[in-house]
Amino acid sequence: NAGVMQNPRHLVRRRGQEARLRCSPMKGHSHVYWYRQLPEEGLKFMVYLQKENIIDESGMPKERFSAEFPKEGPSILRIQQVVRGDSAAYFCASSPGDSSYEQYFGPGTRLTVT
Amino acid sequence: AQSVTQPDIHITVSEGASLELRCNYSYGATPYLFWYVQSPGQGLQLLLKYFSGDTLVQGIKGFEAEFKRSQSSFNLRKPSVHWSDAAEYFCAVGGTNAGKSTFGDGTTLTVKP
Numbered sequence: 001n002a003g004v005m006q007n008p009r010h011l012v013r014r015r016g017q018e019a020r021l022r023c024s025p026m027k028g029h030s031h032v033y034w035y036r037q038l039p040e041e042g043l044k045f046m047v048y049l050q051k052e053n054i055i056d057e058s059g060m061p062k063e064r065f066s067a068e069f070p071k072e073g074p075s076i077l078r079i080q081q082v083v084r085g086d087s088a089a090y091f092c093a094s095s096p097g098d099s100s101y102e103q104y105f106g107p108g109t110r111l112t113v114t
Numbered sequence: 115a116q117s118v119t120q121p122d123i124h125i126t127v128s129e130g131a132s133l134e135l136r137c138n139y140s141y142g143a144t145p146y147l148f149w150y151v152q153s154p155g156q157g158l159q160l161l162l163k164y165f166s167g168d169t170l171v172q173g174i175k176g177f178e179a180e181f182k183r184s185q186s187s188f189n190l191r192k193p194s195v196h197w198s199d200a201a202e203y204f205c206a207v208g209g210t211n212a213g214k215s216t217f218g219d220g221t222t223l224t225v226k227p
Contacts, residue, residue, distance in 0.1 A: 004157075033214060042219035043158070043204060056213045091157055099208025099215040102148055105157035 002027065004094050004106035005074075012112045019079040019086070021109045025094030032075045033093045033103060034067055043091065049075060082113045116141045118207050120218035127195050128226045135190040135221050137205035147188040148206040148215070149179055158204060164188060175199070200225045 005024040013019050025032050034046040036059075045059040049069040060067070064082075069075040079086055089110050093103035117140045127133050139145055146165050150158040162173025169181040179190045188205060202222050208215035 035217075042202075043217045045214055045217070048214045093158075099146065099213060101146075101208075102160050102163050103158075103206075103215060105150075105159070107157045 004092060004104050006090075006092050006106035006109050008109060009107060010110050010112070012114060013082045014114055015083055016081050019082050019111055021077040021079075021090050021092075021111070023075040023077070023092030023094075023106060025075070025092075026104050029094035029096050029104070031095045031097060031101075032069050033095075034075070034077050035091045035093065037089045037091060037108075039088070046077070079111075082111075084113050087111055087113045116145075116207050116209075116216045118205050118216050118218035120203075120205055120221050122221045123219070124222045124224065126224040126226060129197050130194050133190075133192045133195045133199070133223070135203050135205075135223070137188045137190065137218060138186050139188060139205070139207040140186065141207050141209060143209055145188075146208045146215075147179075147181060148208070149173065149177070149188075149190050150204045150206065150217075151175075152202045152204065152220075154201070161190070161203075195223075195225055197225045197227065199223060 032049045035043045047060050047067045048056040064080045066078045089108045091108045092106045095101040095103045119138045121136050148163045149161040152158045161177050162171050164171045164181045171179050177192050202220045204220045205218045206215045
């Protein structure tokens with residue numbers, strides 16, 4: 001059973017471009033979480049999704065950031081008009097249910113904005 | 115609202131010494147508690163979890179944690195630390211119908227030779 005997959009692993013964008021980060025959860029998992037980790041900082045929750053639904057987006061910046069988890073295909077975290085402050089590692093995790101289950105983390109996407 | 119506090123930002127121990135990483139949580143019902151480890155440049159890996167039952171939980175890599183409801187704590191321990199244990203450790207709390215899990219800010223462990 002393949003683990004959580006994230007791609008790309010590394011992404012470089014110029015200021016003002018769009019970044020699209022993809023996450024394929026483990027087989028059978030319908031819950032996806034996105035986290036951001038800034039350099040020298042801890043993990044910060046961004047958004048929690050189930051298939052076709054956003055359950056909790058309390059950690060998402062109000063502008064430029066959006067996430068989806070369609071019925072088919074991976075979950076996408078989209079950052080429009082990136083700025084240098086968006087440079088970070090973005091981790092996706094999946095679980096078979098709510099937060100009573102442990103989360104399985106992907107290897108992360110390291111976004112660098114130049 | 116649920117929250118997790120890891121009071122120690124950095125801890126340094128000598129190889130072979132014992133280790134205890136602290137975690138305090140706030141949660142309105144029976145918590146589900148987790149410890150994860152993150153090596154540099156990697157994602158997080160689950161070390162152990164507590165759902166119910168025996169309050170002393172055994173995990174991978176020789177780690178254990180003890181749930182103490184009266185102290186709202188779930189401290190991680192290891193009797194003898196190895197150099198390969200150097201990493202960042204995260205405590206997390208969740209539960210049924212809680213939505214997201216909440217993570218602490220992490221504790222960075224350095225192991226001296």
